[in-house]
Amino acid sequence: MKTMFVQEAIRHGAAAAERQPGKFDPGETIIHHVANSPASDPLIHLPTIAGIDFSVTKHVLMLWVVAAIVFIVVSWTVRRYLKQERLVPKGFMNALEFVVEFVRDEITEPNVGRKWVNTWTPLILTFFIFILVANGIGLIPIFDLIGLTDYYVLRTGEHSFLKQVLHGGTTATANFNVTAALATITFGAIIVAGSMAHGFVKHWKNMVPHGLNPFIYVILIPIEILGMFVRPFALTMRLAANMTGGHIAILAILSFVFLFAEMFGRATAGIGVGLVVSVPLAVLISMLEILVVLIQAYVFTLLTAVFIGMAIHVHH
Amino acid sequence: MAKNEDPFFARSAKALQNNAEQAGPAAGASYTLIGAIMLLGAIGYGIDRWRGTSPWFLLGGLLLGIVVGMYELARTVWKR
Known part of the structure; x- marks a missing residue:
């Protein structure tokens, strides 16, 4: 994260030294580093099938990278262990086993119950590891290092694949579409869990309390249906907003350097502000981010387990 | 795992774990409360933009969001 700003600084400093500086726009820079790469200019062009554009943007690429990393690392570790x-x-197997046991014993079992723990642990474990790795990769400045290498060493052309890859954020879970897809799986899992435990019809009947005044049902049933959709929505918003928010905070604090350099018209002011305020604060927030990465993966899986448990254990 | 750790540290980690476990449903309810208000408010805002009936659907959506969120909260609180 810092390296890309170094790069910005070099470009910016060079511009400032030559003429009057081109205005530094913090908003645009931040969005550039947080948002997905534009859908109109995807990394890999794929055909549109049934009205859905399958072209690959930055966040889709990151999803693939995360999936590949999780698949290769986990299956390689487990195979080596079995040999x-x-x-x-x-x-590493020790750490992996600790994670699996943690998810099974501390997240799934207290909520889902002993009877269903082996049914739902795989899903919840997959959520946990996937979200954790996707969040974690967002903290590693891979693409900023690639950009720096490109800037100094490779010097590829304006429209090369390397240059295109640099657009957009690295955290796939900071995209609302990704988290919405994850929450949709949760939404389906809640219905499946209720149906498996009580049968399909009974699951829907379980959603409202029994034996009340019929008039109350007129109010209660719409509220329950809305509540059914609100829960996954809350999951979606929380994960994506947390991941985006942390990155924006770091970038905003680091952009002080350039704003102050511009305000006083000299680089020393920016470097001074950077050394005294921006870098220490950014380091602190980065540490907080590491915590947030863990907590958000934990909360998403915990809430999924809680919701599945609510569909299985109906108290009215 | 916790064999060669300081018992104090192990105990506080355990207490934290217990708290987090018990807080699970409550966290779910609180996020649902906010999520309901945001989702239904946004839907109301969208309808307002679409039909030009500002601000009635926004207000209605926000109120409905509060009702749904509070209902979910009440369900969590009075369940056990």
Whole structure:
């Protein structure tokens, strides 16, 4: 995250030294580093099938990267572990086993119950690891390093694939569409869980309390239906907003450097503000971000487990 | 896992874990409360933009959001 600003600073400093500086626009820079790359100019062009454009933008690419990393690392670790003579987990397998046990015993079982724990742990574990890795990759400045290498070493052309990849944010879970898709899976899982535990018709009947005045049902049923949609929506908004918000905070604080440099018309002012205010604050917020990455993955999975548990254990 | 750790640290981690576990449903309810207000408010705003009936659907959506959110909250609170 810092390297790309170094890059901006170099470009900006060069511009400032030559003539009057071209105005630094913090809003545009921040959006450039947080939002998805434009759909009109995708990284990989794919045909439109049934009205859906399958072209690959930055966030889709990041989804693939995350999926590949999770798939390769987890299956490689587990296969190597199974080949051992004595089944004693060590190294990374130990950590993986700790995560699996944590999700099973601390997130899934208290909410879903012992009977269904083996049914729902795989889904919730997948959510947890996927969100954790996707969030975590957003904190690693891979593309900023690529950009820096490109700027100094490779010097590829204006429309090269490398230059295109640099547009847009790295965190796939900061995109509302991604989290909405995840929450849709939760939405489906809630219905499936209720149907598996009570049967399809009983699940829908369970949603409202029994034996009340018929007049109350007229109010209650619409409210319940709305509530059914609101829960996944809350999941969607929280994850995406948290991931976007943290990045915007870091970028906004770092952009002080350029704003002050511009305001006083010299680079020393910017560097001074950067050393005293921006960099320490950004480091602190980055630490907070590491925490947020963990907590958001945890909260998403916990709430999924809670909602599935609510469909299984109906109290009225 | 917690064998060679400081018992104080292990205990506080355990307490934190218990708290987080018990807070799960409450966190769900609180997020639903906010989510309901935001979702239905946004839908109301959208209808207002579409039909030019500002601000009635926005207000209605916000009120309905509060009702739905509070209902979910009440369900969580009075369940156990």
